[in-house]
Amino acid sequence: MTDRLIAVYAVRADVAGVDARAEALALEQSVELPLAAVFDARVRREVVARVESIAARADGRHTVRVALARETTGDEPGQLLNMLFGNSSLHDDVELVDIEIDAALASAYGGPRHGVRGWREATGALDRPLTCSALKPQGLGPDALADLAGVYARAGIDVVKDDHGLANPPSAPYAARVPAVQAAIDDANRATGGRTVYAPNLTGSLDAIRAQLRVARDCGARAALIAPMVSGVASLAVVAREAGVPILAHPALAGLGRMAPPLLCGRLFRLFGADATIYPYAGGRFGYSASTCAAIASAARDPWAGLAPALPVPAGGMSVERVPEVARAVGPDAMLLIGGSLLAAGAGLEARCRAFVTAVHAAGAPR
Amino acid sequence: MTDRLIAVYAVRADVAGVDARAEALALEQSVELPLAAVFDARVRREVVARVESIAARADGRHTVRVALARETTGDEPGQLLNMLFGNSSLHDDVELVDIEIDAALASAYGGPRHGVRGWREATGALDRPLTCSALKPQGLGPDALADLAGVYARAGIDVVKDDHGLANPPSAPYAARVPAVQAAIDDANRATGGRTVYAPNLTGSLDAIRAQLRVARDCGARAALIAPMVSGVASLAVVAREAGVPILAHPALAGLGRMAPPLLCGRLFRLFGADATIYPYAGGRFGYSASTCAAIASAARDPWAGLAPALPVPAGGMSVERVPEVARAVGPDAMLLIGGSLLAAGAGLEARCRAFVTAVHAAGAPR
Numbered sequence: 051m052t053d054r055l056i057a058v059y060a061v062r063a064d065v066a067g068v069d070a071r072a073e074a075l076a077l078e079q080s081v082e083l084p085l086a087a088v089f090d091a092r093v094r095r096e097v098v099a100r101v102e103s104i105a106a107r108a109d110g111r112h113t114v115r116v117a118l119a120r121e122t123t124g125d126e127p128g129q130l131l132n133m134l135f136g137n138s139s140l141h142d143d144v145e146l147v148d149i150e151i152d153a154a155l156a157s158a159y160g161g162p163r164h165g166v167r168g169w170r171e172a173t174g175a176l177d178r179p180l181t182c183s184a185l186k187p188q189g190l191g192p193d194a195l196a197d198l199a200g201v202y203a204r205a206g207i208d209v210v211k212d213d214h215g216l217a218n219p220p221s222a223p224y225a226a227r228v229p230a231v232q233a234a235i236d237d238a239n240r241a242t243g244g245r246t247v248y249a250p251n252l253t254g255s256l257d258a259i260r261a262q263l264r265v266a267r268d269c270g271a272r273a274a275l276i277a278p279m280v281s282g283v284a285s286l287a288v289v290a291r292e293a294g295v296p297i298l299a300h301p302a303l304a305g306l307g308r309m310a311p312p313l314l315c316g317r318l319f320r321l322f323g324a325d326a327t328i329y330p331y332a333g334g335r336f337g338y339s340a341s342t343c344a345a346i347a348s349a350a351r352d353p354w355a356g357l358a359p360a361l362p363v364p365a366g367g368m369s370v371e372r373v374p375e376v377a378r379a380v381g382p383d384a385m386l387l388i389g390g391s392l393l394a395a396g397a398g399l400e401a402r403c404r405a406f407v408t409a410v411h412a413a414g415a416p417r
Numbered sequence: 418m419t420d421r422l423i424a425v426y427a428v429r430a431d432v433a434g435v436d437a438r439a440e441a442l443a444l445e446q447s448v449e450l451p452l453a454a455v456f457d458a459r460v461r462r463e464v465v466a467r468v469e470s471i472a473a474r475a476d477g478r479h480t481v482r483v484a485l486a487r488e489t490t491g492d493e494p495g496q497l498l499n500m501l502f503g504n505s506s507l508h509d510d511v512e513l514v515d516i517e518i519d520a521a522l523a524s525a526y527g528g529p530r531h532g533v534r535g536w537r538e539a540t541g542a543l544d545r546p547l548t549c550s551a552l553k554p555q556g557l558g559p560d561a562l563a564d565l566a567g568v569y570a571r572a573g574i575d576v577v578k579d580d581h582g583l584a585n586p587p588s589a590p591y592a593a594r595v596p597a598v599q600a601a602i603d604d605a606n607r608a609t610g611g612r613t614v615y616a617p618n619l620t621g622s623l624d625a626i627r628a629q630l631r632v633a634r635d636c637g638a639r640a641a642l643i644a645p646m647v648s649g650v651a652s653l654a655v656v657a658r659e660a661g662v663p664i665l666a667h668p669a670l671a672g673l674g675r676m677a678p679p680l681l682c683g684r685l686f687r688l689f690g691a692d693a694t695i696y697p698y699a700g701g702r703f704g705y706s707a708s709t710c711a712a713i714a715s716a717a718r719d720p721w722a723g724l725a726p727a728l729p730v731p732a733g734g735m736s737v738e739r740v741p742e743v744a745r746a747v748g749p750d751a752m753l754l755i756g757g758s759l760l761a762a763g764a765g766l767e768a769r770c771r772a773f774v775t776a777v778h779a780a781g782a783p784r
Contacts, residue, residue, distance in 0.1 A: 078702070081554035082580060087761040088554050090561070097556030097588075121586050122555055126621050128647040129584040136581065136647065136669030140703045140733075187448035187455050188489055189464030194457070214503065215449060217496040219488050221464075254493050255651040256623035280495040280503065282649020284622040302503030335445070336507045366507075394454040 054117040056102060056150035057134050060310075061112045062143040072101045072114045075144060078137050080122060097122060113147075125158040127283035127322045135309060145308040149317060156355035159287065162325040164296040165358030166351060166383050169326060172272050172296060173208040174245045179377050180385040181206070181410050182363065183392055183403065185231065186213035192227040196234035198399075203238030203246035205403030209385060210235060211275050212251035214300040224250070224262055229269040236270065249273035249298050256285050263293055271295070279303035279314075283322050290323020298363065299324035311342055316349025319360070326350075326361035326385055331376060334367025340379070351383055361385045370406045377413035386410055421484040423469060423517035424501050427677075428479045429510040439468045439481045442511060445504050447489060464489060480514075492525040494650035494689045502676060512675040516684060523722035526654065529692040531663040532725030533718060533750050536693060539639050539663060540575040541612045546744050547752040548573070548777050549665075549730065550759055550770065552598065553580035559594040563601035565766075570605030570613035572770030576752060577602060578642050579618035581667040591617070591629055596636040603637065616640035616665050623652050630660055638662070646670035646681075650689050657690020665730065666691035678709055683716025686727070693717075693728035693752055698743060701734025707746070718750055728752045737773045744780035753777055 057079065063071040073085075080099035081088055088094050102115040123130045135146040162168070170176050183202050185195045195216075202210045210231070218224045228250045235248050248271050252259045259281065266274060274293050277300040278286040290297055299319040304311070311329060319327050329346045330336030338346075343364060351359035364376055365387035376386060388406055395402035424446065430438040440452075447466035448455055455461050469482040490497045502513045529535070537543050550569050552562045562583075569577045577598070585591045595617045602615050615638050619626045626648065633641060641660050644667040645653040657664055666686040671678070678696060686694050696713045697703030705713075710731060718726035731743055732754035743753060755773055762769035 074702075080582070081556065082551075082582060083554050083757045084761055087757055087763075089763065090554070090557055093554050093556035097554065119556075121588060122582060124584045124586055124620075126584065126625075128644075128649075129620055132584075132620075132644065132647050132669050133582060136644065138672075139670050140668060140672030140697050140705075142672075142704060184449075187450050187457070187460050187464065189448065189460035189486075190457055213449060215447070215489060215500060217491045217493065217499070219491055221488060253491075253496055253499075255655050257655070258493075258651075277495075277499065277503065280499045280649070282495075282647070282652060284625075285649060285651075288622050288624070301507060302499050303506050305505075305507030305509075330507050335441075337509060338507075390450045390454055394451055396454075396456065 053096070053120055055120055055123070055155055057116045057118055057146065058148035058150065059114045059116065060107060060145040060147050061114045063112060068104055068112045071143070072104055072116070075114060075138060076101050076116045079116065079118060079133055082137065120155060125155070127159065127287045131283060131318070139308065142308070145310060146313060147310040148313050151355050153356035156321060156357050159321045160290060160323055161321055161357030162323060162360045163290055164325045166361050168296045169361055169385065172245070172247050175208050178382055179380070179410050179413065180208040180361065181407050182209040182211060182385050182387040183207050184211050184213045184387070184389040185216060186389060186393065188213055188216045188219060189221050192222050192230040195222055195227055196230040199231045199248065200234040200238045201400045202403055203235045203244060204242055205400050206242065206244055206407040207246060207403055209247050209249060209273060209298070211249040211298060214251060214275065214277055214302050216251050217253040225265050228265050228271060232269040232271050247272045249275040252276045252289060253281065256288060259285055259289060260292070263289070273298060275300060277302040278319055278322065278324070283318070286319070286322045286324065296325035297323060299327045301329055311338065312345035312349040316346045317354065320350055320357060324360055326363050328363040328365050328387060330366030331364035331368060333372070334365070336366045344379070347380055347384065359383065363387050365389070370402065370409055373406065373409035374413050377410060420463070420487055422487055422490070422522055424483045424485055424513065425515035425517065426481045426483065427474060427512040427514050428481045430479060435471055435479045438510070439471055439483070442481060442505060443468050443483045446483065446485060446500055446502070449504065487522060492522070494526065494654045498650060498685070506675065509675070512677060513680060514677040515680050518722050520723035523688060523724050526688045527657060527690055528688055528724030529690060529727045530657055531692045533728050535663045536728055536752065539612070539614050542575050545749055546747070546777050546780065547575040547728065548774050549576040549578060549752050549754040550574050551578050551580045551754070551756040552583060553756060553760065555580055555583045555586060556588050559589050559597040562589055562594055563597040566598045566615065567601040567605045568767045569770055570602045570611060571609055572767050573609065573611055573774040574613060574770055576614050576616060576640060576665070578616040578665060581618060581642065581644055581669050583618050584620040592632050595632050595638060599636040599638050614639045616642040619643045619656060620648065623655060626652055626656060627659070630656070634661070640665060642667060644669040645686055645689065645691070650685070653686070653689045653691065663692035664690060666694045668696055678705065679712035679716040683713045684721065687717055687724060691727055693730050695730040695732050695754060697733030698731035698735060700739070701732070703733045711746070714747055714751065726750065730754050732756070737769065737776055740773065740776035741780050744777060
């Protein structure tokens with residue numbers, strides 16, 4: 051299969067029309083021409099995508115597996131997305147649900163450079179789910195955000211991330227915020243003997259992201275956050291190559307319709323180098339089902355094409371009360387992210403954070 | 418309004434619930450916290466997004482206008498998308514339908530650097546729609562693609578673009594393909610006295626895009642193609658600043674669900690620097706309605722926030738037979754793109770291209 055990869059689509063079509071729709075889909079995602087307009091023999095044989103199989107789905111749609119020529123993807127993240135779904139994203143009868151790739155293709159992207167083990171080594175959390183919280187609300191200054199980070203770290207939260215909305219605002223410019231937050235976490239770690247890690251938010255052009263990585267490296271930040279669908283997946287791949295720290299992927303803009311979340315936030319972000327992937331957990335503020343969440347977790351960390359596993363990070367309206375349930379469902383190889391419901395405790399924030407940490411430590415023994 | 422911009426959403430909610438849903442949307446797209454967890458007075462006053470108005474829509478949904486704090490967007494394209502729709506893209510009851518900005522915010526992005534006038538100056542097409550076709554299928558080598566470009570140019574097509582699937586494949590590496598295609602177009606222009614322009618396809622990381630721009634500049638390419646939702650909108654903005662030639666935006670991945678096409682392919686790509694924007698025209702291979710297409714054309718070129726107009730580029734299954742209808746509907750300030758239906762002519766390609774050019778010249782006088 052090294053010269054082909056399989057794109058798996060769910061197609062809404064009646065039985066009489068699905069064969070033609072599948073062929074049109076294969077042409078749209080490869081030569082973008084009617085076959086009658088493809089005169090080159092090699093292109094017809096090696097470049098035109100092939101419909102490999104069509105099968106009925108329980109939901110009334112059809113599973114259409116299409117073999118794309120690897121040469122059309124250039125082993126480049128954006129071009130892979132483009133060939134998987136670029137034009138078909140404009141068709142509302144098609145959902146991209148999965149891909150099938152071999153280890154040779156996967157190794158061309160590299161996947162998680164640190165993976166689950168990297169997060170465990172960085173934080174010292176060896177046999178339980180990790181804990182994570184976010185610096186918010188945006189609008190606070192560097193000192194206030196640093197104080198908040200200190201509270202999280204003293205409470206023993208493993209990973210402190212910037213709010214994904216926290217880019218480079220005048221109220222807390224990246225170059226002032228990140229060193230201040232890291233210093234507060236370093237102080238807390240020294241005081242407690244803990245190993246809290248900070249993941250600053252990388253945003254903007256690749257030039258801006260590289261400048262942000264330099265600031266982060268200079269002050270000793272040991273992780274990074276990026277939203278691949280906002281930055282472009284090519285920037286995620288560059289960060290994975292250059293950052294030297296575990297990368298946390300955020301799903302901002304990843305909900306735009308018809309790419310299945312387990313594929314996009316699970317497999318693809320992992321393939322392009324994310325070491326952990328945040329997703330909205332069932333029962334929170336977002337509408338993902340428990341089965342979708344389980345599928346995202348599997349896509350992030352199950353054995354796949356020789357890639358290192360990435361940590362699933364259930365989030366989006368979690369609470370301390372739900373920790374036992376969520377930890378049981380997602381298992382120990384995960385990172386639990388709670389933000390707003392901790393901050394709502396106001397003066398009781400640090401105690402609330404400790405309750406979060408205690409609940410996760412109690413919940414998580416390895417399966 | 419300089420400290421705020423308005424995001425306009427279409428929200429599916431019943432009348433009893435729409436106020437609460439609108440408030441939740443405003444919080445999700447700003448502080449990402451319940452208001453009870455926002456203790457800072459300035460953040461409550463200046464950073465938390467405000468619901469400005471709620472009105473019933475004809476389709477049964479509600480128009481919700483939310484005032485976002487400009488300071489949260491950092492005048493950066495990706496962060497603007499993030500604050501407009503990052504997390505809410507994960508909610509299937511919300512569609513982002515429009516933005517309202519002032520000239521101060523618009524000028525921070527810059528918009529089209531060349532615009533409609535730039536395309537007309539580059540091609541010499543002063544008072545009619547422009548013609549465009551694509552180099553495809555991918556899989557052909559540089560010589561075959563150059564021969565095809567020569568046919569297009571001899572036939573008088575104004576703009577020859579790479580197929581958006583043509584990135585940097587082994588069959589036609591960018592560094593070999595682009596100079597070969599440009600040379601063929603230069604030869605044709607010399608022979609005919611024409612002024613056909615070539616738009617090579619910029620893909621990959623910003624590093625790769627800059628290397629591609631150098632190759633394009635060195636061989637005299639006078640336009641460029643980019644798919645902003647694939648490359649990341651920040652890369653579009655960098656290209657708009659650095660390329661020095663008109664930029665053609667491709668809608669690959671732009672159909673991912675709930676951002677209205679007139680906003681994304683029209684207003685936002687224009688705001689970020691696209692000089693022309695391709696969209697699937699009604700009655701072609703894609704399902705956009707005539708009214709959606711009209712709205713995209715208006716968003717691309719109507720007076721807006723002091724930005725230069727961009728050319729709307731109807732495409733996606735057009736034919737020479739439809740030129741009069743499409744030209745009448747879209748008007749002279751447009752670029753008509755026909756690809757596959759020309760190539761289907763096989764040996765009759767050049768004649769078919771001339772028929773396309775003749776039809777557009779006949780159709781297009783200024784309104």
